[in-house]
Amino acid sequence: QKEVEQDPGPLSVPEGAIVSLNCTYSNSAFQYFMWYRQYSRKGPELLMYTYSSGNKEDGRFTAQVDKSSKYISLFIRDSQPSDSATYLCAMSNFGNEKLTFGTGTRLTIIP
């Protein structure tokens, strides 16, 4: 079993829909949770950064962490074609050298 599981998709939704992306993990020591967006053949860019449990909102993006279920989510409201990308979850207990990435979910927003 992988330490971090992420559905690779692909996931296609119509423009304007709410998108839900998820990761599950097995290491209960993880405290830092991140979501990265990666356009094709580009480097990932940090979207959301959360410490411990709870919700965090930034514009159309909301990150949720449920440590009791070992489950994290990223919600995208009012999805736009420019949101079409691969979304990577990442997490660690401490230290970037311990960062564990999911495989990424490829998302396409259909105009």
Place this chain on the structure above:
Amino acid sequence: DGGITQSPKYLFRKEGQNVTLSCEQNLNHDAMYWYRQDPGQGLRLIYYSQIVNDFQKGDIAEGYSVSREKKESFPLTVTSAQKNPTAFYLCASSIQASLETNEKLFFGSGTQLSVL
């Protein structure tokens, strides 16, 4: 503009050849990292460096080497010992590598390495 520059964007390696991927940052970050990305797999850490003249192996260091002679530069050499080098290579940096917190990671645009 501050950022991380990787070059070249595309690189081809012949059998038995060593190739070097460049990574330069002008963010004044202390820590730098090299990741490998393969289709269907998460990013895997090759090497990282927390300070100049020091670096540590990541999860998949075999067949790779690095140096950190300057704060802003962290080149990666893919040696002939790496038998499956075809992948997308990503360099990243963070303000500092701390055992107490996770400083945010910033990535370059990547280098696609292919074998001829």
